[in-house]
Amino acid sequence: MEAAYRVISEKGYHRTRIEDIAQETGMAQGLFYRYFENKKDVFSQIIDMVIARISEGVMADAPGTSGTLEEYAEQMKRGLDNLFDILVEDPFISKLLFHEAQGIDEEMSRKAQKALDLFADFSSFYIKDGIAKGFLRPDIEIRETAYAFNAVVFEGARRIALSKDKGKAKKSWTKAILDLMIEGTAAPQAQK
Amino acid sequence: MEAAYRVISEKGYHRTRIEDIAQETGMAQGLFYRYFENKKDVFSQIIDMVIARISEGVMADAPGTSGTLEEYAEQMKRGLDNLFDILVEDPFISKLLFHEAQGIDEEMSRKAQKALDLFADFSSFYIKDGIAKGFLRPDIEIRETAYAFNAVVFEGARRIALSKDKGKAKKSWTKAILDLMIEGTAAPQAQK
Amino acid sequence: MEAAYRVISEKGYHRTRIEDIAQETGMAQGLFYRYFENKKDVFSQIIDMVIARISEGVMADAPGTSGTLEEYAEQMKRGLDNLFDILVEDPFISKLLFHEAQGIDEEMSRKAQKALDLFADFSSFYIKDGIAKGFLRPDIEIRETAYAFNAVVFEGARRIALSKDKGKAKKSWTKAILDLMIEGTAAPQAQK
Amino acid sequence: MEAAYRVISEKGYHRTRIEDIAQETGMAQGLFYRYFENKKDVFSQIIDMVIARISEGVMADAPGTSGTLEEYAEQMKRGLDNLFDILVEDPFISKLLFHEAQGIDEEMSRKAQKALDLFADFSSFYIKDGIAKGFLRPDIEIRETAYAFNAVVFEGARRIALSKDKGKAKKSWTKAILDLMIEGTAAPQAQK
DNA sequence: TATGAATGAGATTTCATTCAT
DNA sequence: AATGAATGAAATCTCATTCAT
CATH class of the missing domain: 1.10.10.60 (Homeodomain-like)
Structure with a gap:
């Protein structure tokens, strides 16, 4: 295996x-x-393994203990760091779930899809917590934002893995994602 | 072909x-x-075709004529609409560039990569314009934000294509992405 | 093929x-x-071919024009000759239907079975004609006798094909089968 | 084993x-x-076992004590009953000797052949006894009739095993075979 | 330009047999 | 005597590519 x-x-x-x-x-x-059983079977089991591995790594630290937006953002940063560490150390995880699983089989596609949905569930949970505590705007599209967050994380991990200076790339990506998620890109003085 | x-x-x-x-x-x-030439050759040419097609469709409307943040956001919304229309009508574009191109060849991977980078260039250009005009914060990570934007758009298009009510899905995704990009998700009162 | x-x-x-x-x-x-399609497919088609071939050869001369028991027996002898010629010239026909078809598949077994049943139908038809005309005893077990006849013919053909002097073997088998079918083996003086 | x-x-x-x-x-x-030794070896030994088993069961009751044709026929009926009981209870015996043994090996074929010849010897012995005692016609083809008898018995057993009402099937087959062997199928009045 | 039969390398899968323990 | 993992030779099947017409 x-x-x-x-x-x-x-x-x-x-x-x-x-x-x-x-x-x-x-x-x-x-x-x-x-x-x-056959060639597909290894692949299927590998997906399962990867899902288990990442689930374990990611869902270890649950949200909930943040008292201020800063703490919430800090917690998010820690989660992101954690995720990036996992995904950059083994870039095949992203490749597997996003790319490889598609070209094989309806079944494999669905399996990978389910895994990605699972992560979205987790992200949604985070977002809902933020809304409940008043840190996040209550009118955002939760599900879509969660999916978007995941897509960005996986893309970031992929890019970091490809980059030469991984440490620097990771920092840039962490900042970019947190910026996007928390404050957006609009300049303060431009906000009405 | x-x-x-x-x-x-x-x-x-x-x-x-x-x-x-x-x-x-x-x-x-x-x-x-x-x-x-051979089987790979069709695929290669298909990628070229797709790149040409989408480039043409997307890069038609350049940025530049926005005077306020609202106008800038409006322009972005129009661009996004345009993109989604293209990508949802033919979901294979996303699949091709993101998924299929990987499992074949180093060469194909690079080709798709280059296409994606091209889009990032375009997005970067947009972002830079926003910064120059003072609509966007000058300290954001331009390249990473552009990549992130692209990833989110492709993911959105894929999800819209999979959804039942495409019209509704498109609206949700457009809102989610614009929210993320412009204002972020933080609640106003939570901002210091 | x-x-x-x-x-x-x-x-x-x-x-x-x-x-x-x-x-x-x-x-x-x-x-x-x-x-x-695959290996089984050739075999299946070969069975079909063999069935068609033998059906054609055998069922050419129908019964019906016999006026006396001698004529009936004579007709049967001709049919038997015909069958033996076919089956001895190509002993694989017997082997195929009786032996080979078994060790492959439920489907092949059934196919061969159906072919054998078809021959039994034909034999039954012959026997019924004999009974109707009063040449054969009306109390015999028609179906079983037909199956028995077939079994004997295939076995005869197989043995003839294996024998050295095929001409002689064929004569002996023809006599043996006709004797069995028509008069039985009991000595005349022994019959009450 | x-x-x-x-x-x-x-x-x-x-x-x-x-x-x-x-x-x-x-x-x-x-x-x-x-x-x-190897896979073939089990099969070979199984054939041996089957031959021994059936030989024992069948050749137990020797012919010889019949004084009239009726007694002779009665004895034959008992033998047939005995055979059918054995072969129907374990239909694999027929399948083994007739079908399976062929598709493996020259050696296995010959082995099964020898077993079948052995039965023919036994049947021949029976027939010769009938002739010697004047119950059977002296001009019949002994060897061929013996082979034919065997073929019919195995076919009968196979069919009985496949049938739903085995008791009834056995009766029909017993009658059919005895009829064939003793009196043939010709109607009495049709005999010259 | 078009056809489609033919090629043959290559990949998956099976399973009788061996062998270290 | 017993185990069952390991071997590797086959056999089936697929399909990109060639080629004679």
Whole structure:
């Protein structure tokens, strides 16, 4: 499984042959089929694993203990840091859920979709908490904002992973996202 | 080419056989190779076509004539509307650039990447204009914000295309994105 | 198809590889799949062909014009001769319907079964004609006798095909079957 | 061995995997090879077992004590009953000797053939006894009639096993076979 | 320009058999 | 005697590409 993860994350699903996976572990091809139904099956299990892994990492710290907007933003920043650390350390997670899962199967698409929806649920929960506490405007589109937040995070992680100076890139992205989420981009003096 | 576009957009690159494309046009397989080098070649040309098509559609209306933040926001709203119309009418554009292009080739990846960067350039240009005119804060991360904007737009388009009531979904997404971009989500009274 | 017939009749279904069939025609393996769905498909079509072939050969001469028991027996002898000629010339027909078709699939079994039932129908028809005309005893078990007749004919054909002196074997079997069918084996003086 | 018999009789030789047999006994695959050379070997031994089993059951009651044709026929009926009981209770015997043994190997074919010849020997012996005692016509083809008898018995057994009302089917088949063997199907008044 | 049969490399999958423990 | 993971040789099937016509 670890081997399959490594190979697929590097070459992509379609360019990975069973033999590549077998070779990675040093075992014979045939043995693969003792552990997995077929090629799709590994992929499916890898998705499950990734979902579990990230869920665990992300949903560890729940919202709720923030007393002011600053604290709320601070908490959000910590969450974002955490997310970026996970997603940048292993950029295949984003690639897997966003890209790879599409070109295979209706079933895989749905699986990845469900995972993304799960994250949106989590983000929604955060947003609702912010609204309930009066930190966020009550008229925002919760679901869409949550989806948008996720898309931005995954895109950010992808870009950070591609960049040379990851530390700097991460800082820029964290700032950009927090700015967008909290205050928007409008200049203060321009606000009526 | 049109036929290839149709088939690949429906089945995806990997599940599309040359014969499928030939069948779609009614011609014989062999003829395919008079028009295209090989399978990858069609895909490559399709990407080019899509980039050209969307570039044309999007970059038609340049920024510049906005005198107030309201006008700036209004212009942004029109651009967003325009984008959504294009991307929702043909959801394969998003799928192509974001998903399909990855699982094939280093070359295709880069090509799609370049297209996305192009859009980011365009968005950056918009943002810079906003800053120059004093509508947007001068300290925002321009490049990252542009990327984020794009990611959100593509995600929005994808979700709208999947939704049942597309009109309503489009409205929600337009509001969500403009809110994020302009004012952020923070409640006014919470702002210091 | 002819090639597949030849190879399978010689080596049997399970020991025949697609490549064997391809080699027999001199074509590449892949081409096989332009003409047949898969391996089972050829076999299925071969059964159909064999059924058609033998049906045609056998059911050509219908019963009905016999005026006496001798004529009836004579007609039966001719039919038997005809059958033996067909089945001995190509012993694979028996092997196919009786043996090969079993070890593959529920579907193939049923197909062969149906063919055998068809022959039994034909034999039944013959027997009923004999009864109607008063040549045969009205109290015999028609269906069972028809099945029995078929079994004996296929077994006879198989044995003739295996024997050295086919002409002699054929004569012996024809006599044995006609004896059984018409007069039984009881000695005349022993009959009460 | 019992387990192998059960599995193969149900799924057929080719669709039976060693693991299926192992699973049936609850033992590990590897242990199979302590008891049998290889896959073919089980099958071979199963044939031997079946031959022994049926030989024992059938050849128990020898002919010889019949004084009249009626007694002879009665004895034959008992033998047939006995055979049917054995073959219907375990229809795999017929399938094994007639069908399965063919699609595997020259060696298996010959083995099954030898078994069938053995039965023919036994039937021949019966027939010769009938002739010697004047119950059967001296001019019949002994060997062919014996083969024919066997073929009919196996076919009958197969059909009985497939039928719903086995008791009734057995009666019909017994009558049909005895009729054929003893008196034939010709109507008495039609005989010259 | 067009056809579509033919090619053949390559990928997945199965399973009898071996072997270390 | 027993286990069951491991092996790897086959066999089936797919499909991009070529080629004779």
